[in-house]
Amino acid sequence: MTDHRLAPDVEETAEAIASMEIRGAATIAAGAAEALATQAREIDADSPEAFRASMRAAARTLRETRPTAVSLPNALRYVLRRMGGRSVDALRESVTDAVEEFVAQLDRAQEDLGRVGANRLADGDTVMTHCHSTDALACIEAAVDQGKHIEAIVKETRPRNQGHITAEQLREAGVPVTLIVDSAARRYLNEADHVLVGADSIAADGGVINKIGTSGLAVNARERGVPIMTAAQTIKLHPETLTGHTVEIETRAEDEVIDRETREEIGDIAVENPAFDVTPPRYMDAIVTEHGQFPPESIVTLMRELFGEGAAEPWAEP
Numbered sequence: 001m002t003d004h005r006l007a008p009d010v011e012e013t014a015e016a017i018a019s020m021e022i023r024g025a026a027t028i029a030a031g032a033a034e035a036l037a038t039q040a041r042e043i044d045a046d047s048p049e050a051f052r053a054s055m056r057a058a059a060r061t062l063r064e065t066r067p068t069a070v071s072l073p074n075a076l077r078y079v080l081r082r083m084g085g086r087s088v089d090a091l092r093e094s095v096t097d098a099v100e101e102f103v104a105q106l107d108r109a110q111e112d113l114g115r116v117g118a119n120r121l122a123d124g125d126t127v128m129t130h131c132h133s134t135d136a137l138a139c140i141e142a143a144v145d146q147g148k149h150i151e152a153i154v155k156e157t158r159p160r161n162q163g164h165i166t167a168e169q170l171r172e173a174g175v176p177v178t179l180i181v182d183s184a185a186r187r188y189l190n191e192a193d194h195v196l197v198g199a200d201s202i203a204a205d206g207g208v209i210n211k212i213g214t215s216g217l218a219v220n221a222r223e224r225g226v227p228i229m230t231a232a233q234t235i236k237l238h239p240e241t242l243t244g245h246t247v248e249i250e251t252r253a254e255d256e257v258i259d260r261e262t263r264e265e266i267g268d269i270a271v272e273n274p275a276f277d278v279t280p281p282r283y284m285d286a287i288v289t290e291h292g293q294f295p296p297e298s299i300v301t302l303m304r305e306l307f308g309e310g311a312a313e314p315w316a317e318p
């Protein structure tokens with residue numbers, strides 16, 4: 001049912017996030033924040049309370065799309081916490097200002113972490129990637145900007161093959177790319193100097209929640225002695241894990257794994273499609289953020305500093 005308090009753009013953005021037309025933790029955060037700005041601009045509210053209620057409704061719709069990337073609730077929280085004023089106009093302005101500030105901060109954070117990650121890469125290095133992460137790509141692009149020659153081994157990343165997006169963007173950045181199937185990763189680790197991945201959420205114990213397959217890659221990298229780093233701006237730090245909550249792992253549709261026709265030919269089988277896994281901190285060498293690089297075990301200090309006030313849900317019904 002259509003909620004008449006919602007601007008059409010909010011429902012369209014929510015659908016695009018759920019269907020992964022808008023995807024990747026940072027892009028989801030920016031998309032959700034911008035949808036809140038559209039909501040603020042377009043919604044006709046006859047009182048400050050009606051305006052606030054419509055903003056909360058918009059945030060709830062966006063929140064319900066995908067459960068794992070904490071950048072989404074962190075973005076909604078950032079904007080709603082800064083919503084203030086006595087008139088509808090003042091409230092509207094506070095939201096649009098907060099969104100502008102948030103998106104500018106995201107861009108800056110990615111640029112800053114890119115430089116930190118680039119410092120870990122040396123001229124002539126080969127980097128193995130998993131999935132598609134704009135934070136991870138920022139590190140390679142910054143290394144190229146520093147004049148380093150970097151090559152990439154790109155895992156295709158079943159079932160949605162986001163590795164293809166990584167391959168294309170690295171090519172555009174002038175990086176020679178070799179695409180491999182996921183199961184070839186261990187063999188090609190022999191040729192890699194680094195493994196570089198992104199993150200959808202980082203837990204207080206330093207566990208990295210990223211695209212399914214990251215944890216197996218990390219274990220193999222450790223066994224081969226190849227350092228592995230996660231590039232994650234601090235919007236990916238998961239405040240609820242400070243109080244013992246675990247991160248919900250999204251399960252996606254079975255037809256991402258196998259099409260209906262082939263499945264019917266095979267017969268009665270179960271199919272599972274978890275989108276993410278957790279890499280324990282002992283298998284991760286560094287988490288690279290806009291505040292510098294951290295050993296995973298010490299990320300909790302940064303998390304307390306930045307998100308210590310907890311994980312309130314300002315979008316909840318009063």
Ligand SMILES: O=P(O)(O)OC[C@H]1O[C@H](OP(=O)(O)O)[C@H](O)[C@@H]1O
Binds near residue numbers: 025027131134197
């Ligand atoms: O924020 P950036 O670094 O772009 O992406 C972070 C992570 O988001 C993606 O998830 P999905 O493709 O949305 O399921 C990948 O797991 C990627 O590592």
